[in-house]
Amino acid sequence: MKKFINDPDNVVREALAGMAAAHPELRVDLDEQIIVRADAPRPGKVGIVSGGGSGHEPLHGGFVGPGMLDAACPGEIFTSPVPDQILAATRAVDGGAGVVHIVKNYTGDVMNFELAAEDAETEVESVLVDDDVAVDGSTWTAGRRGTGATLLVEKIAGALAEEGAPLAAVAAVARDVNARSASFAIALTAGTTPAAGKPGFDLPEDEIEVGVGIHGEPGRAREKLRPARELAARIVEPVLAAKPLEPGSEVIVLVNGLGGTPLLELYVMFDEISRLLAAAGVRIARSLVGNYVTSLDMAGMSLTVCRVDDELLRLWDAPVRTAGLRWGA
């Protein structure tokens, strides 16, 4: 294993110390292991907390800031945050208007966020993200997994909360974005966790994992590597099958690298995907290409498509100021 680390058991804590040093606009509590925007809690503003295992950066810590999350609670690598950590984040952002928990659908995450919500002194609305249409249940979940759409849910709910909307409305828009989204991923190689020291699975030089999860958990099938244009079709087909789109629909498209794939290749894939969506009569209203919801150093990519309306686009375009996503501010 070749990594820029000191001690495999201390990677998350040291990375948090690095975030604290790099981003003075954030409050990083190394003991509670939470990242909080500096001006939280804001009286009267709905707080938004997300979290999950580390190894998916910039998700979630990189999305803390005005217009997106109020706090993130990163667990150890590919490990759910503990209830105390989630509770500390919830308290830190409680401005008296309630708190939304954005929870990716993994068994451990769901359980620990529930425990924290029960102990919270404020009203909590939990929003489950389960956009990955590759499999219905996996080694990590009951039901679909939460992957790329988490970014869209956090961005759009964050924008509405920033405007001062009430708890029910923020939770409702978050659920709506999840319901409108579908994702699907392909892995060319596995990522390596510092603790394991070797790739999470082995793939022969000419094979890929289709419908892979963000922890390297298996997907739909192991198939032969083939040209980008065929892989794009392999990804677009199940996404459109799971959430059919009328011709004329407007969408936000996220072409997301899983950590080890160069931007050059993501743009090749975007080219192919945009042709396929155009052929289906779908209009790409906004897009994002880059490494946003990753799986350590996995070579691979995911597609997320979210059907939008004018109001969702307005919230998408609203200013955001985080380490990992920033515009208009």
Add this chain to the structure above:
Amino acid sequence: MKKFINDPDNVVREALAGMAAAHPELRVDLDEQIIVRADAPRPGKVGIVSGGGSGHEPLHGGFVGPGMLDAACPGEIFTSPVPDQILAATRAVDGGAGVVHIVKNYTGDVMNFELAAEDAETEVESVLVDDDVAVDGSTWTAGRRGTGATLLVEKIAGALAEEGAPLAAVAAVARDVNARSASFAIALTAGTTPAAGKPGFDLPEDEIEVGVGIHGEPGRAREKLRPARELAARIVEPVLAAKPLEPGSEVIVLVNGLGGTPLLELYVMFDEISRLLAAAGVRIARSLVGNYVTSLDMAGMSLTVCRVDDELLRLWDAPVRTAGLRWGA
């Protein structure tokens, strides 16, 4: 080789088509192979053109937009753009106030930008970037290589040009930023070009290339892999030796991934580097952590340190709106 490509010979063109589809705010000319901001040329504004081999994305095409570059001309992978391409970019951004060429110091780039400047119908100021203090000459250069500081030169010169400053002033600030900057890189693995189909060099599982270039060309030494804190010292030492900093100096720090290194590890390195700079009495005024000047899927990182004053910080903070770097707009 496992990559999201169709044809190794067509990767750059297809990625450009993807950029065109993803960024309607850019004009991408697939025949000339140039990327131009949509409102160019702007009458009376100094145009800024950069370019170089592809494989370093988001550099340079991802830095085209208001507040940074007016155009980029990407060559084939790790191959200089041709003079005609550079000339087309120069013409596309010529608003009558002259054009600055920002050229990374590689023999082919320098020669081709010179040829284009000779044929340009406008006044051209060429600015050489040679910030990599690892080696004085390499397989690709006479003198030092241009690496991470290119981002800082492009951002700061771009901000001054956006304000309407004249050609001489824009070129002067670009040269000043380069003179104030030093960079140094470490590779854990080599990147793989689509044409070669295999890593550019072999490194044993316990060895690293210290002082590596962004094309995988050799650096100072091949050494043993060791903990992040020792690697940070190995990088900071030559940077501070090459451009000594008085205690109390303010700097911009770029901790840059070379394409295949997770953000988590870059933040671990930022933590270590910030401690070493603090111990040297240096104050980090601004920082950037992420994959900005890459070498395909190389696992590795580079450090760039640029000593700044209030005026350079003001220009750094000015709004920028590009695919790869965006704030305040």
